Amino acid sequence: MRLVTYKRPGNIGERIGALDAEGAVRDLAAVDPAVSWDNMPALIAGGAAMLERAQAAALKAPVVPNAILMAPIPRPPKNVFCVGKNYHEHAKEFAGSGFDGGAKDVVPPFPVVFTKPHTAIIAQGEPILGDLDPTAGLDYEGELAVVIGQGGRGIAHADAMKHVFGYTIVNDVTARHLQKRHSQWILGKGLDSFCPMGPAILTADEVPDPGALMVTTWVNGEQRQHAPVSDLIFDIPTLIVAISAAITLEPGDVIATGTPAGVGIGFNPPRFLAKGDVVRIEITGIGVLENTVA
Incomplete structure (x- = not known):
């Protein structure tokens, strides 16, 4: 459903x-x-x-x-939880991009978690406000997002998937120069309109194996990203365990699980988004999330 x-x-x-x-x-x-x-x-x-x-x-x-x-959850109980560098090939392209802020590990030893405020959330079809990035470093990141059903703190790995209500799509839009400048990522990733979400929540009963879902992103019709969720470095149960260890998850909380290789900074030179560009993200069964840069 x-x-x-x-x-x-x-x-x-x-x-x-x-x-x-x-x-x-x-x-x-x-x-x-x-x-x-x-x-x-x-x-x-x-x-x-x-x-x-x-x-x-x-x-x-x-x-x-x-x-x-509208976005399926326009205002989650908390900020949207996001995970950085969570696909092997993307971790490599990010490490080689010059935007990683001097991180020592190409593949992080633990999940890299940051958040986006609810004011960043927009719906399918709504514009990404690119002019809010004064540095002209706008990038896209197509991601599978997990929607929490039953809440809890200290969730065990064996029980983690029982806490998943369903799945949606998130575009972790990023101002790369701001991300690098501030080291902590919220000011590069939490700008208004920088979290397109939707179009729907596919309930967990329809997804026997989330690892089989494919994340595909196009920019102006050109395929840029295409990878199975099974390529995650830290899988969904591991992310739920890490976040819930000391933060209570609530019904409707959203966890964006990370993006595959193929983002704009992975090219040489980087291929940043510009006004009028259309970002289209599709994940098996959930549908299509498409937004234009304004």
């Missing part, structure tokens, strides 16, 4: 729907008012029983005409 957050033209409020195979939004609340939550984390917190009701409602739900997709 693919769950979405949407709004109707002229309406302010958010609604939760299902995205069908043709890409139409289905109004779950029209069938079952119990799933008429106005935010995705609330539905996720309802657990397996609420998901079953949503799945049943989706079978009969009417199409919402002119629905406007």
Whole structure:
């Protein structure tokens, strides 16, 4: 099942729907008012029983005409957790790019975790505000993101996947010169509009093996990234263990798992994004996240 957050033209409020195979939004609340939550984390917190009701409602739900997709979770409980240098080939290209800030290890010994604020989150189709980067070093990073279902702290590796509600797509947009200048990455990666997310959350029951999912990114129709999630250095359970060791994860928290090789700084010279460029990211089963640089 693919769950979405949407709004109707002229309406302010958010609604939760299902995205069908043709890409139409289905109004779950029209069938079952119990799933008429106005935010995705609330539905996720309802657990397996609420998901079953949503799945049943989706079978009969009417199409919402002119629905406007929002990010699946426009405001997670906390900042979006992101993981850097988590594909072997990307770790190598980053180390050789000159933007790694003098890090000693090509492959990090532990997960490199940073965050993006909710003000960075935008939806499928919304513009990336490239002018907010005054250094003209705008880059893209297509990533699989994990959506937490059951929360917890000190989650064991063997139990970690039980805490996954589903998966979505994130573009970890980065101002590379700012990332290098400040060493800590939030000021290079947390700018407004620098976290496109969507179009939907593919629920975990539809993904028996997340390692088999393929992450593919195009810029202006040219394929730049293409790799299976199985190439992660630190897999999804390891990331959940590391983050939850002393930070309580909550329903609706988002973990972007890292990007494959093929980002702009991996080229010589770097191929940064410019106004009008279109970044398209596709992950098996989830759909397509596409945004234009404004």
